[in-house]
Amino acid sequence: xxxxxxxxxxxxxxxxxxxxxxxxxxxxxxxxxxxxxxxxxxxxxxxxxxxxxxxxxxxxxxxxxxxxxxxxxxxxxxxxxxxxxxxxxxxxxxxxxxxxxxxxxxxxxxxxxxxxxxxxxxxxxxxxxxxxxxxxxxxxxxxxxxxxxxxxxxxxxxxxxxxxxxxxxxxxxxxxxxxxxxxxxxxxxxxxxxxxxxxxxxxxxxxxxxxxxxxxxxxxxxxxxxxxxxxxxxxxxxxxxxxxxxxxxxxxxxxxxxxxxxxxxxxxxxxxxxxxxxxxxxxxxxxxxxxxxxxxxxxxxxxxxxxxxxxxxxxxxxxxxxxxxxxxxxxxxxxxxxxxxxxxxxxxxxxxxxxxxxxxxxxxxxxxxxxxxxxxxxxxxxxxxxxxxxxxx
Amino acid sequence: xxxxxxxxxxxxxxxxxxxxxxxxxxxxxxxxxxxxxxxxxxxxxxxxxxxxxxxxxxxxxxxxxxxxxxxxxxxxxxxxxxxxxxxxxxxxxxxxxxxxxxxxxxxxxxxxxxxxxxxxxxxxxxxxxxxxxxxxxxxxxxxxxxxxxxxxxxxxxxxxxxxxxxxxxxxxxxxxxxxxxxxxxxxxxxxxxxxxxxxxxxxxxxxxxxxxxxxxxxxxxxxxxxxxxxxxxxxxxxxxxxxxxxxxxxxxxxxxxxxxxxxxxxxxxxxxxxxxxxxxx
Numbered sequence: 208x209x210x211x212x213x214x215x216x217x218x219x220x221x222x223x224x225x226x227x228x229x230x231x232x233x234x235x236x237x238x239x240x241x242x243x244x245x246x247x248x249x250x251x252x253x254x255x256x257x258x259x260x261x262x263x264x265x266x267x268x269x270x271x272x273x274x275x276x277x278x279x280x281x282x283x284x285x286x287x288x289x290x291x292x293x294x295x296x297x298x299x300x301x302x303x304x305x306x307x308x309x310x311x312x313x314x315x316x317x318x319x320x321x322x323x324x325x326x327x328x329x330x331x332x333x334x335x336x337x338x339x340x341x342x343x344x345x346x347x348x349x350x351x352x353x354x355x356x357x358x359x360x361x362x363x364x365x366x367x368x369x370x371x372x373x374x375x376x377x378x379x380x381x382x383x384x385x386x387x388x389x390x391x392x393x394x395x396x397x398x399x400x401x402x403x404x405x406x407x408x409x410x411x412x413x414x415x416x417x418x419x420x421x422x423x424x425x426x427x428x429x430x431x432x433x434x435x436x437x438x439x440x441x442x443x444x445x446x447x448x449x450x451x452x453x454x455x456x457x458x459x460x461x462x463x464x465x466x467x468x469x470x471x472x473x474x475x476x477x478x479x480x481x482x483x484x485x486x487x488x489x490x491x492x493x494x495x496x497x498x499x500x501x502x503x504x505x506x507x508x509x510x511x512x513x514x515x516x517x518x519x520x521x522x523x524x525x526x527x528x529x530x531x532x533x534x535x536x537x538x539x540x541x542x543x544x545x546x547x548x549x550x551x552x553x554x555x556x557x558x559x560x561x562x563x564x565x566x567x568x569x570x571x572x573x574x575x576x577x578x579x580x581x582x583x584x585x586x587x588x589x590x591x592x593x594x595x596x597x598x599x600x
Numbered sequence: 601x602x603x604x605x606x607x608x609x610x611x612x613x614x615x616x617x618x619x620x621x622x623x624x625x626x627x628x629x630x631x632x633x634x635x636x637x638x639x640x641x642x643x644x645x646x647x648x649x650x651x652x653x654x655x656x657x658x659x660x661x662x663x664x665x666x667x668x669x670x671x672x673x674x675x676x677x678x679x680x681x682x683x684x685x686x687x688x689x690x691x692x693x694x695x696x697x698x699x700x701x702x703x704x705x706x707x708x709x710x711x712x713x714x715x716x717x718x719x720x721x722x723x724x725x726x727x728x729x730x731x732x733x734x735x736x737x738x739x740x741x742x743x744x745x746x747x748x749x750x751x752x753x754x755x756x757x758x759x760x761x762x763x764x765x766x767x768x769x770x771x772x773x774x775x776x777x778x779x780x781x782x783x784x785x786x787x788x789x790x791x792x793x794x795x796x797x798x799x800x801x802x803x804x805x806x807x808x809x810x811x812x813x814x815x816x817x818x819x820x821x822x823x824x825x826x827x828x829x830x831x832x833x834x835x836x837x838x839x840x841x842x843x844x845x846x847x848x849x850x851x852x853x854x855x856x857x858x859x860x861x862x863x864x865x866x867x868x869x870x871x872x873x874x875x876x877x878x879x880x881x
Contacts, residue, residue, distance in 0.1 A: 432738050439737035440723075440730050440748070447713050447724045454711040457673055459699035459728030459792050468734050579715040588714040588774045 240423055244416045252532075254415040258487060260527035261422035262480045267507040267523035268429045268516070269476025274505065275514035275577070276442060277469035278449030279353070280361040282501050283368025286348075287341045287474040289375055289496040291481020294337035296396035296491035299482075301325035305386035318409040320400040330402040334482050341478025345471040353466040356452065368501050375493035395492030402486050418487055425483065426520075429476050433516045436472070445469055446579065499556055503530075506559050510566055512573025513580045521574055529562075530555060625684075626651040626828050627672070627703075627796055632681035634667050634852075641667040642852045644681070649796070654822055654829045656839045656860075659849035660872055665832045666708060668849065669800055672830075673705050674698045685796070700728040704794035706785045708801045708832070712773040718784045719769045722755040725791030755791060762787045762817070778805055790827075797821070799831040803838055811835055815842050840864070848872065 222228055247253050266288065273281045296302055304324045306312060313321050315329030328336070352363045374381075378390025390396070402421055403409040410417045436442050444465045447455040456462050485491045503526070511522025539551045551558075566573070572581040582588040621628050625648035634642045642664040649655045657665050670676040672683055674695035682691045690698055704725070713721050730751060732744045759769055762783040768776065773784060782802065789797055799818070803811040815838055821827050833839045839846060839860060846863045848856040850872040856863045863869055 435738045435740060436734075439740075439744075440727065440732045441734060441737050443716070443720055443724050444727055446716060446720075447727075450713045450715065451711050453675060454707065454713065455724065456695040457675065457699060457705055457707075458725050458788060459696045460724065461694065461696040472734065582715045582772070582774070588772075 237427075241420070244419050249414040249416055251415070254419055256528060256531045258415060258418050258422050259484075259531055260524045261419070261426050262484050262487065263504070263507065263527045264520050264523040265422070265425050265429050265480040265483070266477050266504050267511070267519050268426075268433050269473040269480070270504050271473075271508050271514065271516070271519045272433065272436065272476075273469050273473035274508055275519065275580070276437065276449075277445040277466055279466060279469065280358075281364045281470070281473070282361050282498075282505070283348075283364035283366070283371070284473070284477055284504050285496050285498065285501040286368045286371035287344065287477030288481040288484070288500065288504075289371050290341045290344050291337040291478030292485040292491045292495065293375070293390060293396075293481075294340050294478065295330075295333045295399055295482040295485040296390070298326050298328045298336055299330070299333050299400040299486065300327075300396055300398065300491075302391065302396045303387050315405055316400065316409075317403055317407075320403070320409060327400055329405055330400075330482075330486065331405060334479055337478040337482040338475040341474040341481075342471040345474030346467055349467045349470040350463070353463050353470065365498070365501075368496075368498055372493065372496045372498070375496050378493070390493060391491070393493050395490040395494075397490040397492075399486050399489050399491065401489075402483075412489065422483060425479060429479075430516065430520070432472070432476075437516065441465065441468060450583075502556075503559065506563055509563060510574060512576040515573060515575050515577035515580070518573050518575030518577065525574075526559065529558070534558065621646060621648045622650070624651070625649060626653075626686060627830075628684045629672070630682050630684070632668070632671060632683065633679045634664075634671055634676055635679050640852050642671070642849075645849070645852075645854050647847055647854065647857075649828055649830055651795075652822060652826060652828055654818065654831075654842055654844050656831050656833050656843040656846045657849060658833060658836075658839055658846060663849040663872075664852040665849055666800060667852075669705065669798055669832060672698075672798065673703060696728065699792050699794075702793065702795040703798065704789035704792045704796070705798040706782075706789050706800055706802060708804065710778075710781050710785055712781055712785055712788070714774040715772060717770050717772055718759060718764060718776065718780075718787075719752070719755050721773055721784055721788050722758055722791045723751060725788035726751045726755065728792050755787075758787045758790050759784070762790070779810055782806075790821075790825075794827060796828045796830065799829065799833075801832055801834060803833065803835045808837075811838055814838070818842060836864075 243257070244254050266284070269287075270281065270284050273279050273284075299320075301311075301323050303326050304311075306324070306326060309324045311324040312326045312328075314327070314332060316327045320327045348364070348367050352360055352367075355363060375390050376392055379388050379392030379394070381389040383389060401409040401412060402418065404421075410421075444455065444460045447458065447460055448462055448465060452462060504523075507523040507526045508519050509522070510526060511520065512518030534555055535552050542549050542551055570576075571584045621630070628648040630646050631644045632642060632647070633640065633644055645668060657668065659665050667676060671678045674690070674693050674697070677692040682689055684690065685698070685701060685703060688701070690701065690703075693701075713724065716724070730747055732747055736744045756766065756769060760766070764780060764783055764787070768780060773781060776784065786797075786799070786802070802818075803814055806814065818829055818831075819842070822829055831839075831842070833842075843860050845858065846856075846860045847854060848863055848866075848869050850868075855868045855872060856866040
């Protein structure tokens, strides 16, 4: 059995190794992804779930750079989702209604948004701002944190995520001048401007196809960046410091700077996805930014396979659909059918946790493992201790 | 540095203390010490390496040799003392900065990146000599492309220089034989274009034949590439045939220094290795 899978795998690698075949597969997949919404109604639940899944793919691929490539366990990734979402809350809604004598600031927006008070920037500008804010936040939190190693990074990032969540909840009491607060707390900032691309009309909330394509475009961009970085000087440095920080530093890799680049890039994608989700859900609410969300995204990365770009895409889509479709739509009534009085959705995170445990026992390297991590986790290669380091780095 | 009024011209220790380091040394340490809590791993070691020299540090296990190495390469911060390289103070500089200045090393227990191929390991060694940044790597600009091509060519060249044929360049480090892993580690260090190469027990685990070949290789390295060599070594045959100068550490202190043959005859050295009774018999 094992021999046969090894043989199949070798064959698969041979086929996959051919450039022409790879291009054909990617082209077919891309085409399929582009035309997919035409098979469904413009406002179908499936398209809605698909848009959500794609936004999660962007986030998971961002986290994959931090956890998968550079090996930094980040348990506070939700912070960047929050900062990205608040960027569109601030720059793409009527939230700051009193700004500019209640006339508002408008840049590159058309339709209803162009007439409302508050700051209304074009979605592209908002995304650029979100990327900038989150990358900056990543650097600010990263600079002191990334000098630490291993578990300490996990603990500090976890705390950072919680701090951002608390700021989001209590931001309603943080006053910026006379008529504005930092956030709208649990009430949420709503409505948020729908996406409008430069020169175009704002997207219709009932026609989900354009939303889908924008999300797909973001996924393509993030995939591109992931692939390019993986095969670069920086990508090699990440693998090196993940496996042995002492050796990496001794070979000329500046640890803090290299880790910061991973952290800031991952953060930027979290922010990008956050801005998109803010607009898509039409609200930016402090309750979205719970700790459990960090774990949710991390679970996507682990389920798919740490460091494996295509695995993470698969993991994100799978978990997203388990969350938005399988549990609430298909299995939700199961407990009541067997005489129990609760909804299965209440157990969502328990189910994700269970899935992770099963995964760790049966297939710790993930669904579509990356070869390096597979060696590390299954054959225990690499990952040397960081025994002889001191205060120097 | 010797105290006034204690003239002991005959004692070897005093002679060591009175020696004035040359000003044109490639690397120079002055009174370098390292303590871990109450343990003095290295104390007051003044030491230098002449340019294009081959110098060895020997000493019994636990004498502080590797600790000394780790201070030179920035992994440990010295408790007191200074390290000067080419006239610049590099004491407690970050390891990557020291590598960028031209000091490379290998490790006693091979520390290759196991899941990376031999070639990729060497490419990491070239990190300090490369420029590609985040944005450049994403856009893969013509400059980045050119650089990547050049470093790959150089990596292959270095791998062949240490004696690894092209067919193993693509093999993962874990799958290489022990001897080849040692070679890759040296190639990785050489990839950063060092002027000073620190080898921490390079012949550990090698048989006599392999050790002899390594001796030849290290000489070639110095003669062909102008690399200055500092080694920690246990194999006395290697030390004697290779070194121009030997420094002996014991309990963290420098107890002897000089030409290999002279040092080997020094009673304190024999004592350090064999114990007092062994030395007497």
